[in-house]
Amino acid sequence: MTSSRTVTRRDVLRLSGAGAAIALGSALVLPSIAHAQPKRGGVLRLAFDSGSASDTLDPAIVGQSFKVTLSFGTLRNNLTEVAGNGDLVPELAESWEATPDAKTWAFKIRKGVEFHNGKTLTPQDVIASVNHHRDKNKKSGARALLKQIEDIRIDGDTIIFSLNAGIADFPWYLSNHSLQICPVIGGKLDVLSGIGTGAYVLQEFEPGVRASGTRNPNYFKTDRAFFDEVRYRSIPDSTARTNALLTGEVDVVVPADIQTIDLLAQRDNIEIFSVVTRSHQVFPMRNTDAPFDNNDVRLAFKHSFDKKTHVERIMRGYGEVGNHQPIAKTDPFYAEGLEDLGYDIDKAKFHLRKAGLSTVNVKLHSAEGLYPGAIDACSLFRESAAPAGINVEVVREPRDGYFANVWRKRPFVASFWRARPTADMLLTTVYAEGAPYNETVWSNERFNTLLVEARSMLDFSGRKERYAEIQRIIRDEGPTIIPAFTHYVGASSNKLAHGQVGSNNTSDNGRLCERWWFA
Numbered sequence: 001m002t003s004s005r006t007v008t009r010r011d012v013l014r015l016s017g018a019g020a021a022i023a024l025g026s027a028l029v030l031p032s033i034a035h036a037q038p039k040r041g042g043v044l045r046l047a048f049d050s051g052s053a054s055d056t057l058d059p060a061i062v063g064q065s066f067k068v069t070l071s072f073g074t075l076r077n078n079l080t081e082v083a084g085n086g087d088l089v090p091e092l093a094e095s096w097e098a099t100p101d102a103k104t105w106a107f108k109i110r111k112g113v114e115f116h117n118g119k120t121l122t123p124q125d126v127i128a129s130v131n132h133h134r135d136k137n138k139k140s141g142a143r144a145l146l147k148q149i150e151d152i153r154i155d156g157d158t159i160i161f162s163l164n165a166g167i168a169d170f171p172w173y174l175s176n177h178s179l180q181i182c183p184v185i186g187g188k189l190d191v192l193s194g195i196g197t198g199a200y201v202l203q204e205f206e207p208g209v210r211a212s213g214t215r216n217p218n219y220f221k222t223d224r225a226f227f228d229e230v231r232y233r234s235i236p237d238s239t240a241r242t243n244a245l246l247t248g249e250v251d252v253v254v255p256a257d258i259q260t261i262d263l264l265a266q267r268d269n270i271e272i273f274s275v276v277t278r279s280h281q282v283f284p285m286r287n288t289d290a291p292f293d294n295n296d297v298r299l300a301f302k303h304s305f306d307k308k309t310h311v312e313r314i315m316r317g318y319g320e321v322g323n324h325q326p327i328a329k330t331d332p333f334y335a336e337g338l339e340d341l342g343y344d345i346d347k348a349k350f351h352l353r354k355a356g357l358s359t360v361n362v363k364l365h366s367a368e369g370l371y372p373g374a375i376d377a378c379s380l381f382r383e384s385a386a387p388a389g390i391n392v393e394v395v396r397e398p399r400d401g402y403f404a405n406v407w408r409k410r411p412f413v414a415s416f417w418r419a420r421p422t423a424d425m426l427l428t429t430v431y432a433e434g435a436p437y438n439e440t441v442w443s444n445e446r447f448n449t450l451l452v453e454a455r456s457m458l459d460f461s462g463r464k465e466r467y468a469e470i471q472r473i474i475r476d477e478g479p480t481i482i483p484a485f486t487h488y489v490g491a492s493s494n495k496l497a498h499g500q501v502g503s504n505n506t507s508d509n510g511r512l513c514e515r516w517w518f519a
Helices: 009-018 065-075 123-134 238-246 258-265 295-303 307-314 345-354 374-388 423-430 445-456 460-477
Strands: 043-048 080-082 088-090 093-098 104-109 149-155 158-163 200-206 210-215 229-234 252-254 270-284 319-321 360-367 390-397 415-417 480-493
Touching: 043 065, 043 238, 065 200, 065 210, 065 229, 088 093, 104 123, 123 149, 123 158, 200 229, 238 252, 238 258, 238 480, 258 270, 258 480, 295 345, 295 374, 295 460, 307 319, 307 374, 307 480, 345 374, 360 374, 374 390, 423 445, 445 460
Parallel strands: 043 229, 043 252, 360 390
Antiparallel strands: 080 088, 093 104, 104 158, 149 158, 200 210, 210 229, 252 480, 270 415, 270 480, 319 480
């Protein structure tokens, strides 16, 4: 194995092109500071659009912004971390390295790290935390990322992962918001108490309502965790959330309501920040249910979605028009020159006729507050699809429990996917056959073959060629309408300061509470 000091996005491309082993050094660097140097003190109050009575601190089922920011970005840490500038940096692993075939990875565990209960972090905690997601009897959105692990063993303070196939992006996998490290207590992994090694110690957690934590006095990152206390509130109603910021009840809203963003921007005491992301809105059509089991019907639906109007009217310009495939233009593997599958009623009618239909009636399920403008987006699709003979009934569902009771339970729904730091992480989690979050039950033999080939390659040009074909397959055959990539639009009190805001997840990659401070 060989080592190097740091892996940036540019380095990933360089190392891939050279076929070198990928490794990372031990520096923990705060992104460049946009304001004055950090200082400690104060109580940070956050309001989120998400939160459900069924919420849990189990990292296997963490997904929405409230839970991601709380358990992933506040209470616990991972082996690796995506910094605000998009680079991969060490967290609980102080260094790692790989064999040239990317099938064996060795991670050296950071010494002297303590859990909130005083227990010292050990390699056994890490292995148990990873295996929590490999357990086939449990649900976990990260399981698909770990399928290639054949064996995990300990060599002193180093954990060695043996894979059945090379994974060039494996260190990035371990930054996934589900792969948090929890403690083994009494011989059992503790995933529910909120005990972690993170910046804040949990004081209160009322699912779907509120949570709070106080600064961890023994936090191993001495340049983080500036607030004395952080307090979370779930405020699904966008108007109430905006008013809470305007009246000073909260310091940050996640996300800002783009429908009222102009009102916020007029206030001198409010900061608006917009970050281009790889997050995207989706309308999955379950591949096993009629009429979506016919690809011509799926193509008719894609041609019936007015994407440009969607970005202009519903997203208020805070987005980028998509092309019904999930790899954004900011991704190094984006397929340039892929013809746009645009809004075209004649083509929509053509594909319906090929499917033997002149009209089709469907129900599209969504919820107010699912994301800004979610119901309006469905209504726009209803309008734009009607001339093609596609009759859409928009069904309003309760926001609370939407992902438990509606998503993947109904054949046609509104949803969204947060950014992933690499193309493979997204495709493996959502589109691969048998993936836990394959929301359309889609299976395409050529896609699956290309995905496995690209995953193990260190040659950049070879990977890019395969990812380009993958994007074409999803655009032309996939059962998902993907109209747009979103900007992460946030709003906060101008009393807060921060470095470069991350674009890989909401809330500054989920790390807002440990990275920000009061100026």
